[in-house]
Amino acid sequence: MSEVASPGDTRRFVVALREKTAGDVDDGVTARATYSMDASNYRHVPLAVVFPKDPEDLDAVLRLSREHGVPVTARGAGTSIGGQALGRGVVVDFSRYLNRVLEIDPDAKTARVQPGVVLDTLQSAAAEHSLVFGPDPSTHSRCTIGGMIGNDACGSHSVAWGRTADNVISLDVLTADGARLHAGPTTAEQRFRQAAEPGRAGEIHRRIQELVASNLALLRQGYPDLPRRVSGYALDQLLPENEGNLARALVGTEGTCAVVAEATLRLVRAPAARTLVVAGYIDDIAAADAVSRVLPLRPLTVEGMGADLVAALLARGRRPAAVDLLPRGGGWLFVEVGGDTAADALERGEQMAEALRHSTDANTVVASDPADQRGLWSIREAAAGIATRMADGSEAWPGWEDAAVPPHRLGPYLRDFRELLRSHGLRGIPYGHFGEGCVHVRIDFGLTEPAGRRGFRSFMEEVADLVVAYGGSLSGEHGDGQARAELLPRMYSPELIALFEQFKAIWDPGDVLNPGNLVRPRPLDADLRFDGPTRQLPITLKYPHDGGDFATATRRCVGVGKCIDTSSGVMCPSYMVTGREEHSTRGRARLLSEMMRGETVTDGWRSEEVRDALDLCLACKGCLSDCPVHVDMASYKAEFLHHHYAGRLRPASHYTLGFLPLLARLAALAPGPANALLAAPGVGGLVKKLGGIAPERQVPRFARRTLRAALRRATRRTSGRSPDDSRPAVVLWPDTFTNHFAPEIGVAAVRVLEYAGFDVRLPRAPVCCGLTWVSTGQLGVARRILRRTLRTLGPELRAGTPIVGLEPSCLATLRHDSRELLDDDELAGLPQRVHTLAGFLAEHAPDVRFPTVEAAAVTQQHCHQHAVFGHADDERLLDRLGVDNQTLDSGCCGLAGNFGMERGHYDVSVAAANRVLVPAIEAASPETLVLADGFSCRTQIEDLTGRRALHLAEVIARSLP
Structure with missing residues (x-):
């Protein structure tokens, strides 16, 4: 139906879904577009997306899909790299409702879960009993157990604890034609009873047992022997010596045979402490060659990567501090060991490091501090995204994503693999689970061009033959999907491929479940997301x-x-x-x-x-x-x-909040009357209504005197120090928010900078970065405003004078967005000149010692500062000041400039703040300082908690004479 159905047929199907299910059914353009892709190269636009609330909903979806001839694709987090989470029929998303941990049994070391449970949610529940689910892919913060079962996911600790298949005890599943089965290991007597059951369940058991009994030799001899064999159906798990384990045979079937309604999983005792040993080698091939000497030492994990991955990471922007912890080398192994205590784990780590230095001539670093370990692991975990762009910015794609070979043959395979890349004129960045011979890589296939797509197929066929020649598997973790299933006949005999088709037909004779994957697959170069039209729409930013x-x-x-x-x-x-x-x-x-x-x-x-x-x-x-x-x-x-909104009337907030800098300059002519008018009964509400401002919001009050006026009237050099001749002059950026709403922060910043010996100046005329016009999409105005500012700053830019800003969002606009609006020659070095206060002091006055501020503090880091500048300089400065600071991992405050002020956004704005920020501040003692450099952050904090937050400049100024 999904290929040829009429709109009327589709409508009747969707109406039936809504009538028969309690969950959500969405066939709108938004849902169909957002679910048209996963993390693969493929695109399939579904008819509808269903979010089932319970197994009865699942049963109804399967029944209706079978009746209407609509394919069904199960989806968890949508991170499948082979295309398994895509379908042209109905996509069933388990993440919204069927996502609970039903039971943890600490004595049996088991967990009973629903398929939509996120792995980290399970790990948190298990951790309360010092237990852990062994498989831990890098997407652990969002991947679901159902998805892990579908792909037989592994992760970095499979060296010690195995794949998902090794940790599934039993599954409760639904078939496309209405049967419900409990699958797990069985005795011969249990299998006999299952085959005697009446109805569809008994038929499935009988036919599977007949398939096994007729093909014992093929099932025992037809599979390669390696730890990361994920490709194809694991029919060897059905052998009598494997307890006829139907659950393990279903793991890795990618939703093509049955739909999981519930799973019982094996948990393992987590080490009380861990130590990470990083071993450096000349390159990643040398690191791979060393794996066979590491494995006998019984590590928890052995991960590998090369210098090209680090280069791609550094090309992205700021240099993570963890990079400096890596030992000397061009390739690295990450080897983790555990212990009953921190001292025990450290001792084992040092023994591991010594053994690696002795046996593999490695340079080693032993990381026992949890923060150092997290930093080092973050490099490896970010690889799935980092590797999608080469260091020069060119695009790289999955496809040949996770092949595996026997670990002792990994080094030679990597050499041949790199040579094959070179022969095809391709580049990739290999990394992965070296301890089990599994290599991840994204390759710069030219998939946007016909010639590149032809080269893609040619390479995929040749590299599949290479892996098979090494006794390997096309997939070692992510499954086959549409990306590799077409290549399975290169890995398995025709007889075994025929068994795969028979197994699928036993479960799903109507081919309803995820067709086009594993059995009778669609071509690997069909349905690419790059196929089809691309509009040439006009654009304004420069990208x-x-x-x-x-x-x-x-x-x-x-x-x-x-x-x-x-x-x-x-x-x-x-x-x-x-x-x-x-x-x-x-x-x-x-x-x-x-x-x-x-x-x-x-x-x-x-x-x-x-x-x-x-x-x-x-x-x-x-x-x-x-x-x-x-x-x-x-x-x-x-x-x-x-x-x-080009040529059309915009929302009212675009005219009020978008033009805030101009409105603030008008209000500065008579701030008292302006504040009184806005506070007058009835008037303020009318202003907010006409201006598109949320009625729940308080309109911030304009300062009685702007920063410019305050500095003209104030007595300068209150610190009694003279400018240091070795210090440069510095321009203080008078942003709209500081100038018109919080001039006291600017005054405090002047005191701080003058104490450090700088000659502080303001721009000779009003300036603006254009932030409010950018955020409301009025890019033509923003460009004109920025050009006017550049003319005003011309002398300072030509002189190379640094610019210090106090409002992170304005600084981010000057540092980052300005490059999207104007060419580099127009900017005249402006982006490089702007600094946060802490960043400027760290670069230009690292020797200055301010008096200490003995206090505890919680800090709300501005999201724009986090994104563009980072917060490390602020953290170091607060530490030097003696402030016992906790920077909240709270995300955006929720106000976010104009967003939280706009009508219709209040509930989302407050909910974002209530996740972490508001509870943390309400839990802090009255003596604890609350720090927030952003005007929006301070406004949100005061509105929702009644606490006044301080700018970093105010905290430093408090310590000055």
């Missing part, structure tokens, strides 16, 4: 890192889903509140990509679906730093709004 092309910019998102991690980090605040795919960075990128394609989203820049999804984007820029490939959704939103 310097994407060749000036908006379509290339939206392709940055490859679907690894870090933006749907709700446990920590800045992105994506609206998704953390709503849990809806279209409110994630990934979902919005999918919508924009579909808009550029013009098939599902047909209205281009006028699309209401895209507008509505972007409406709840806070433009926090968290994705710019937290997304592994630096999707910049704030810029994409500005671009969209610019075109969407």
